[in-house]
Amino acid sequence: MAIATTTSSSSLTIRLLHPNPNTNPAPRSLQLLRCHGVSKAARACVRDDLVVPRSPYFPVDSAAGQERGPSPMVMERFQSVVSQLFQHRIIRCGGPVEDDMANIIVAQLLYLDAIDPTKDIIMYVNSPGGSVTAGMAIFDTMKHIRPDVSTVCIGLAASMGAFLLSAGTKGKRYSLPNSRIMIHQPLGGAQGQETDLEIQANEMLHHKANLNGYLAYHTGQPLDKINVDTDRDYFMSAKEAKEYGLIDGVIMNPLKALQPLPASS
Numbered sequence: 001m002a003i004a005t006t007t008s009s010s011s012l013t014i015r016l017l018h019p020n021p022n023t024n025p026a027p028r029s030l031q032l033l034r035c036h037g038v039s040k041a042a043r044a045c046v047r048d049d050l051v052v053p054r055s056p057y058f059p060v061d062s063a064a065g066q067e068r069g070p071s072p073m074v075m076e077r078f079q080s081v082v083s084q085l086f087q088h089r090i091i092r093c094g095g096p097v098e099d100d101m102a103n104i105i106v107a108q109l110l111y112l113d114a115i116d117p118t119k120d121i122i123m124y125v126n127s128p129g130g131s132v133t134a135g136m137a138i139f140d141t142m143k144h145i146r147p148d149v150s151t152v153c154i155g156l157a158a159s160m161g162a163f164l165l166s167a168g169t170k171g172k173r174y175s176l177p178n179s180r181i182m183i184h185q186p187l188g189g190a191q192g193q194e195t196d197l198e199i200q201a202n203e204m205l206h207h208k209a210n211l212n213g214y215l216a217y218h219t220g221q222p223l224d225k226i227n228v229d230t231d232r233d234y235f236m237s238a239k240e241a242k243e244y245g246l247i248d249g250v251i252m253n254p255l256k257a258l259q260p261l262p263a264s265s
Contacts, residue, residue, distance in 0.1 A: 089147075090122045093138070097130030097160045102137045109141045109149070117146035123168070124152050129159025132186055132207050139167050139214075148172055153238070153247065158182035163211060166218040166246045173247040175238040181246055185230045186211065219245030 082092070091108045095101060105123075112121050123142075129135075142149045142164075151168030153175035162183050165173060175181065186207045190200035212230060216223040221244065238250045 089119055090124065093123055093125045093127055093161070093164060095127060097127055097135045097138070097164075099131065099134050102131075102134035105138050106141045109138075109145050113145035113147055120148045120150055120169075120172070121145075122150045122152060123164075124154050125157045125161055125165045126153070126155040127158070127161030127164070128156060129161050132160060132211070135160035135164060138164055142167055150174070151247075152176070152251065153179040153181060153241075156180050156182075159184060159187075162246060163215065166215065170218075171248050174249050174251050175241060175247050177238050177250055177252060179238050180235060181238070181241040182233055182235045183215065183230050183246075184233045221245055 085092070086108065089112055091105060091112075093101070093105060109121065112119075148169035149167075150172035151165045151174070153165050156179065157165040157175075158180075159182065162181050165175075165181065186204055188200070188204055190197050192200075208230075212223060212226045215221070215230070216226045219226070221229075236244060236246070238247070241247050242250055
């Protein structure tokens, strides 16, 4: 069986072509399954509910423009592991901070808050940073929900990743011993007319002042020191991050990270 698509200025049609006209058509359920072979754009036009959101956990092949997804068996096992962790109120902030990742984490935080507001949530952070607005969506949700959010750095927490690490509930912010933490000022660029450049520059200054103010509050450091330290990339070890106030402890015993944490009063 083949799939043919025809398009016009106002519609798109998908026809299932059977090699033998006397052959009975495939069941409707099978036809829907086989429709997954068409492009994402075509599926979006025909059935919105068949479009699966792109996962932030697997990169996109820039050359082909498609996700380098794993085999179905590996994907199933990965989803099973993530699901098991989620049942234990453990979520993952891994990879660049962008809108898709933020939407997933926000939904997970809201769901865990709804089912039990008395139990802590543990968020593992391994991120080089990314979008300020996407990160602030996660940050605001962490502060909005009722459970305490314990943050644990594994690998690297840089830029917005370090900000989210420090935004965990005070007394419940941790790092593994060989992790690296880095803070700096927001990065960005703009082009256009002079007025447009001024608007973008003011927006960057707003984000810088906002983030540095929160970092001063989370760490207990003077705002002037935060402004100086974030002027360039400022890398820290786990021990140095604890002394700086970004985290509250370094996990030397791996089992400690899996122990239930009591909610703060």
